[in-house]
Amino acid sequence: MSEMPKGYDPKAVEGAIFSAWQAGGYFSAKIVEGVEPYSVVIPPPNVTGSLHMGHALNNTIQDVVVRRARMQGRPTRWVVGTDHAGIATQNKVEQKIAAEGKTRQDVGREAFIEECWEWRRLYGGTIIGQLKAMGCSCDYDNERFTMDPSYQVAVRKVFVDWFEKGLVYRGNRIINWCPRCSTALSDIEVEHEDVDSHLWHLRYPLKEPVGGIDHVVVATTRPETMLGDTCIAVHPDDERYKALVGSTVILPLVGREIPIVADDYVDPAFGSGAVKVTPAHDPNDFEIGERHDCAKINLMNADATIADEGGAYAGLDRYEARKRVIADLDAAGALVKIDEHVHSVGHCYRCHTVIEPWLSDQWFVDMKPLAAPAIEAVRDGRVSFHPKRWENVYFHWMENIRDWCISRQLWWGHRIPVFYCDACGWTGASMDDLAECPTCSAAVRQDEDVLDTWFSSQLWPFATLGWPDETPEDIAYFYPTNVLSTARDILFLWVARMVMSGMYFNEGTIPFDDVIIHPTVFNAEGRRMSKSLGTGVDPLDLMEHYGADGMRFGLMLQVTGNQDIKFAEDKLLSSRNFANKIWNASRFVMMNLEGFSAGEPVAETVADRWILSRLANLSAVVDEGLTAYEFGETARALYDFFWNEFCDWYIELAKSRLSGGNAEQRLAVQRILVYVLDTALRLLHPMMPFVTEEIWRNLPLAEEDRAPSLMIAPWPDSAELSRFADTGAEASIAAVQEIVVAIRAVRARYGVSPRTKLDVVVKAPEHEMLLVEGESALIRSLAGVGTLAVSPDAEKPAHSAVATAGSLEIYVPLEGLVDFDAERDRLGKEREKAGVELDRLNKKLGNEGFLAKAAPEIVEKDRARAAELTDALAVLDVQLAELA
RNA sequence: GGGCGAUUAGCUCAGGGGGAGAGCGCUUCCUUCACACGGAAGAAGUCGUAGGUUCAAAUCCUACAUCGCCCACCA
Numbered sequence: 001m002s003e004m005p006k007g008y009d010p011k012a013v014e015g016a017i018f019s020a021w022q023a024g025g026y027f028s029a030k031i032v033e034g035v036e037p038y039s040v041v042i043p044p045p046n047v048t049g050s051l052h053m054g055h056a057l058n059n060t061i062q063d064v065v066v067r068r069a070r071m072q073g074r075p076t077r078w079v080v081g082t083d084h085a086g087i088a089t090q091n092k093v094e095q096k097i098a099a100e101g102k103t104r105q106d107v108g109r110e111a112f113i114e115e116c117w118e119w120r121r122l123y124g125g126t127i128i129g130q131l132k133a134m135g136c137s138c139d140y141d142n143e144r145f146t147m148d149p150s151y152q153v154a155v156r157k158v159f160v161d162w163f164e165k166g167l168v169y170r171g172n173r174i175i176n177w178c179p180r181c182s183t184a185l186s187d188i189e190v191e192h193e194d195v196d197s198h199l200w201h202l203r204y205p206l207k208e209p210v211g212g213i214d215h216v217v218v219a220t221t222r223p224e225t226m227l228g229d230t231c232i233a234v235h236p237d238d239e240r241y242k243a244l245v246g247s248t249v250i251l252p253l254v255g256r257e258i259p260i261v262a263d264d265y266v267d268p269a270f271g272s273g274a275v276k277v278t279p280a281h282d283p284n285d286f287e288i289g290e291r292h293d294c295a296k297i298n299l300m301n302a303d304a305t306i307a308d309e310g311g312a313y314a315g316l317d318r319y320e321a322r323k324r325v326i327a328d329l330d331a332a333g334a335l336v337k338i339d340e341h342v343h344s345v346g347h348c349y350r351c352h353t354v355i356e357p358w359l360s361d362q363w364f365v366d367m368k369p370l371a372a373p374a375i376e377a378v379r380d381g382r383v384s385f386h387p388k389r390w391e392n393v394y395f396h397w398m399e400n401i402r403d404w405c406i407s408r409q410l411w412w413g414h415r416i417p418v419f420y421c422d423a424c425g426w427t428g429a430s431m432d433d434l435a436e437c438p439t440c441s442a443a444v445r446q447d448e449d450v451l452d453t454w455f456s457s458q459l460w461p462f463a464t465l466g467w468p469d470e471t472p473e474d475i476a477y478f479y480p481t482n483v484l485s486t487a488r489d490i491l492f493l494w495v496a497r498m499v500m501s502g503m504y505f506n507e508g509t510i511p512f513d514d515v516i517i518h519p520t521v522f523n524a525e526g527r528r529m530s531k532s533l534g535t536g537v538d539p540l541d542l543m544e545h546y547g548a549d550g551m552r553f554g555l556m557l558q559v560t561g562n563q564d565i566k567f568a569e570d571k572l573l574s575s576r577n578f579a580n581k582i583w584n585a586s587r588f589v590m591m592n593l594e595g596f597s598a599g600e601p602v603a604e605t606v607a608d609r610w611i612l613s614r615l616a617n618l619s620a621v622v623d624e625g626l627t628a629y630e631f632g633e634t635a636r637a638l639y640d641f642f643w644n645e646f647c648d649w650y651i652e653l654a655k656s657r658l659s660g661g662n663a664e665q666r667l668a669v670q671r672i673l674v675y676v677l678d679t680a681l682r683l684l685h686p687m688m689p690f691v692t693e694e695i696w697r698n699l700p701l702a703e704e705d706r707a708p709s710l711m712i713a714p715w716p717d718s719a720e721l722s723r724f725a726d727t728g729a730e731a732s733i734a735a736v737q738e739i740v741v742a743i744r745a746v747r748a749r750y751g752v753s754p755r756t757k758l759d760v761v762v763k764a765p766e767h768e769m770l771l772v773e774g775e776s777a778l779i780r781s782l783a784g785v786g787t788l789a790v791s792p793d794a795e796k797p798a799h800s801a802v803a804t805a806g807s808l809e810i811y812v813p814l815e816g817l818v819d820f821d822a823e824r825d826r827l828g829k830e831r832e833k834a835g836v837e838l839d840r841l842n843k844k845l846g847n848e849g850f851l852a853k854a855a856p857e858i859v860e861k862d863r864a865r866a867a868e869l870t871d872a873l874a875v876l877d878v879q880l881a882e883l884a
Numbered sequence: 885g886g887g888c889g890a891u892u893a894g895c896u897c898a899g900g901g902g903g904a905g906a907g908c909g910c911u912u913c914c915u916u917c918a919c920a921c922g923g924a925a926g927a928a929g930u931c932g933u934a935g936g937u938u939c940a941a942a943u944c945c946u947a948c949a950u951c952g953c954c955c956a957c958c959a
Contacts, residue, residue, distance in 0.1 A: 004918095006918085006919075007919075007921070008919095008921085192955095194958095199959080218959075219959060221958090221959070222959085265957085265959095267958095270958080270959065274959090276959075282959080284957045284959075341958090389888065389889085390888095393887085393888075393954070393955080396887080396954095396955070400955090400956090488953090488954085491954095520953085522952095524895095526951090557898095557907080558896085558897080560897080560898070562888095562890080563889075563897080563898095564889085564952080565897095566896065566897085568895085568897075568907080569896095569908095570895085570896070570907060570908040571907065571908085573908075574906095574907050574908070574921090576921065578921090579921085580921045580922090581918090581919065581921080583918090583919080584919035584921095585918065585919075587918050587919075588918030588919080589918085591918070592918090633899090636898075636906070639906090639907090640906085647918085651918080659917090741925085744924060745924090745925060745926085747913095747924080747925080748914095748924060748926080749925080749926095751912085751913065753913090753914080753916095754914060754916060755914095844939085847939055847940085848939080849938090849939030851939080853939050853940090854939065854940075858902055858940095859902095861902085862903090865903070
C-alpha cells in the first residue's frame with residue numbers, strides 16, 4: 001500500500017470495487033428473525049429511461065440512507081426495478097415500426113406486444129447499468145418489473161377486488177383525451193398551461209322574440225364546439241335573461257333549435273352572462289346538460305377531427321374547423337366581437353399535445369373511501385413527510401380527490417380483466433381468462449383497454465415483495481418500507497396512491513414511514529433540465545469528470561430542505577478535490593506506519609484529545625443529520641471535519657511526532673491517525689462509497705475491526721464516541737490555532753519564506769503561560785518558529801513586527817524588514833474594530849432590560865467577551881504607543 | 885382565485901433571536917519529504933423594502949416588491 005498512486009483516479013477504482021461488492025453478495029439482504037430490517041423501494045424508472053439529474057440526486061439520497069442502515073447491522077433491502085411505462089414504451093415501439101413504414105394496427109396487437117417485450121430486452125437494462133455506475137447498493141439479484149408474471153397477478157387481484165367491492169366502475173364521462181396518443185388520461189396526467197387566445201362573442205337568434213329581444217350573445221373560447229351546442233344557460237337571478245328562460249334559440253350554421261335554461265353554475269359577471277352548452281366537450285357543460293336533460297352530441301373523432309355529427313365540417317382537424325366556423329359565423333353576421341383572452345389549456349404529459357375533453361366510456365376508481373384512511377395516516381404521523389410542508393399539499397389534494405380514470409386505449413400494459421357476454425349481457429372481472437359466459441356459456445370477449453401505468457406502480461412497495469402470495473415471508477419482514485424518496489411531481493400520481501392501495505391491501509398498514517420530497521434539479525440558469533431542449537446535464541458526463549463519488553457528494557452538498565437546486569457544478573469540482581484530499585491524507589497515514597501495530601487509540605497529547613473530541617462531535621452531527629434527512633448539512637460537516645480539522649491541523653500537528661518522536665510516541669500517534677481515519681471513512685462511506693472502500697480495505701486494522709468490506713463494516717456508535725468529548729482540549733487547540741495564524745500572518749505580510757525560521761517572543765499573562773509553554777512544540781512546528789520565548793514581562797525586541805492573539809502580545813523580530821507605518825495602520829484598524837465591538841457589548845451590558853431578561857449564560861458570555869476585548873485593547877494600545 | 889418557496893459576498897448557496905459563513909471566483913506568497921484536484925495569508929456583504937414584536941431581529945410577525953413552483957370546473 002505504500003505505493004498508493006499520488007492522486008485518486010475514480011476510473012481505476014470504481015469498476016473493481018463494484019464487482020467486489022457484487023461478488024461479496026452485500027447487495028442482497030437475508031431475513032434475520034428478531035433483527036429490525038431496513039427496506040426501501042426505488043421509484044421505478046421508466047424502462048425507456050436513461051439516467052437524468054433527478055435520478056442521480058434521488059438515488060444518491062436513497063443509497064446514503066440504505067448504506068448507513070446496512071452498516072448499522074440491519075438486514076437491508078433496496079428493491080430495484082423498472083416500470084413498463086405504457087405510453088412511453090408504446091411510443092418508442094411505434095416509432096420503431098413507423099421507421100419500417102408500419103402502424104401498430106398493421107402489426108396487430110399480439111405481435112406489437114411482443115415487439116414491446118423485445119424492446120425491453122434490448123434497451124430496458126440501460127438505466128440499471130447506470131445505477132450501478134453510481135454505486136447504488138440496490139438488490140440487483142431480485143430486479144423487478146411492473147409486468148413480471150407475479151406482478152401481473154398482483155395487479156389483477158387488485159382490480160378484481162376493487163371491482164367486486166364496487167370501487168371500480170364503468171362510467172360514461174368527459175375524460176381527458178390525447179388525440180396523438182389516442183388514449184384517455186387521468187386528470188393529473190394533464191399539464192395546464194396559460195395560452196394567449198380569444199373570447200369569441202356569438203349572436204344566437206331567438207326563434208320567437210321575447211319582450212322585444214330577438215337574440216342572445218354567448219362568449220366562448222372554443223367556437224368550433226358550437227356545432228354541438230344543445231342548450232344556452234343563464235343564471236336564474238339574472239334580470240337580463242329571466243324572461244328568456246324556457247324560450248328557444250336557433251343555432252347558427254346548424255339550424256338546431258335549443259332551449260335556454262337557468263343554471264346556478266353561470267357567472268352573470270363573466271362575458272355576456274349567457275353560456276353556450278356543449279355537453280360532450282366540456283366537463284361543466286356536461287354537468288349542466290345532465291341537470292337539464294340536454295342531448296350530448298359527440299362532435300369529435302379520436303384523432304380530433306370533426307365527426308359526422310359536424311355536418312359540413314366533418315373530417316376537418318379541430319383547428320381548421322375552428323377557422324371555418326368563425327369565418328362562416330362572421331359571414332352569417334353571427335360574430336359580434338373578438339376579445340383577447342388568456343386561458344389555461346391542458347396538454348398531454350407524455351407528448352404535450354393539446355388535450356380534448358371527450359365523452360367516452362371508461363373505467364374509474366371511486367377514490368373517496370380509499371383516501372380517508374390515507375389522510376388519517378399522515379394526520380396522525382404514521383407517515384411523515386420531509387420537509388413537512390408537503391403534508392399540506394397532500395392533504396389538499398386528498399381532501400378534494402376526484403375519481404380516477406384508469407382505462408387506457410393502449411396495447412402495452414395490464415389488460416383490463418373484465419369480460420363481456422354479448423349474448424346475455426353478463427359482465428364480470430376475473431382472475432383467470434374466461435372463454436365462455438358463466439351465466440349462459442356463450443363466448444365472451446375481454447375488455448380491449450389496458451390499465452393506467454400508475455395503477456400498477458401504486459402497488460410497487462408490496463407487489464415487489466411478492467404480494468399476494470409469491471413470497472409472503474418477504475412481505476411480513478420487509479413491509480412496511482422505511483423511507484420513500486422521490487420528486488415532488490409524482491406526489492399525487494404515485495406517492496398518494498401507494499399510501500391508499502398499500503393500506504387497503506395490507507390491513508391498514510402504511511407502505512412507508514417517511515417520505516422524502518427532494519429538491520428539483522434545475523440547470524445553472526434555473527430552467528428545467530430537458531433533453532429535448534438541450535438544457536440538461538448528463539450524470540454520466542459528470543461521473544466521467546468528477547468520479548461517481550465527486551458527483552454524489554457534490555449533489556449532497558446542494559440538498560437543503562426548502563430550496564430547489566440550481567445545479568452548481570463547482571460543488572462537484574470541490575467534491576472531486578475532496579475525494580482526492582481523502583485519498584492523499586490516507587496515503588500520508590499509510591506512508592508513515594513503520595513500526596505500527598494495531599491497538600486501542602490512547603490520547604497522549606492535547607492534540608490527540610482535541611481530534612478525538614472533534615471526531616465524536618462529527619459522529620453525532622452525522623447521525624442527527626442523516627436521521628433528519630438533512631443531507632446538505634451532513635455533507636458539509638464531513639467536509640469541514642476531514643479537510644479543515646483532520647488534514648489542516650491534526651495531520652500537521654502529528655508530523656513532528658511521527659518524524660521526531662521515539663518509537664512509543666510514534667506508535668501512539670499512528671494509532672490515533674488510523675483510528676480517526678477509520679472512523680471518518682465509515683462516516684463518509686454512504687456518500688462517497690468508492691474512494692472510502694478502496695482506502696479502507698487497505699487500512700491496517702486489528703482483526704476484530706476488520707470486515708470483508710467497508711460496506712458492511714459497523715457504523716460508528718456516536719453514543720460510545722461521546723466519551724471522547726473534551727471541551728478543555730478544544731479550547732486549548734483553538735488558542736494554539738489563533739497564535740499560529742497570527743504568526744503566519746506576520747510571515748505573509750512581510751513575505752518571509754516558509755523556510756526561514758522565525759524567533760518569536762510572546763508576552764503572556766500568568767494564566768496563559770501554561771498553555772503557551774505546554775504547546776510550544778506545536779506552535780513552533782506549525783508556524784515555522786525557531787525559538788519561542790514566553791514570559792509575563794517580555795520586552796519587545798527591536799525591529800519587531802507585532803501581532804496579538806487575545807491577551808497575548810506576539811513579537812516577531814524582523815531585522816530591517818518592518819514597515820512601521822503599515823504596522824501602525826493595521827494595528828489601528830484592529831483597535832478600531834475591537835473598540836466598536838467593545839462599545840456595543842458595554843452598551844448591552846449597561847442595559848437593565850438585557851441584564852434582567854436575557855439568559856444568564858448569554859450575559860456571562862458577553863461579559864467574558866468584553867473582558868477579552870478590554871485586554872486586547874490594552875495590548876493594542878501599548879503596541880500603538882510604541883510605534884508612535 | 886387559493887397555496888408554497890426564495891430574495892445573505894462577483895456567482896451558486898448554507899445559517900435561522902444574542903460575535904455575518906462555505907464552495908467557486910478574485911489578490912499576494914509558496915513546487916516545504918500526503919495532496920498544486922495542494923498549502924499559507926487576504927480583499928469582499930447597510931442579510932429585498934417598509935413597518936411591528938423583543939432587553940436584543942439577517943433570524944419571529946405583518947404588508948409590499950420581485951422571481952419560481954403547485955392547485956382550481958378562468959364559458
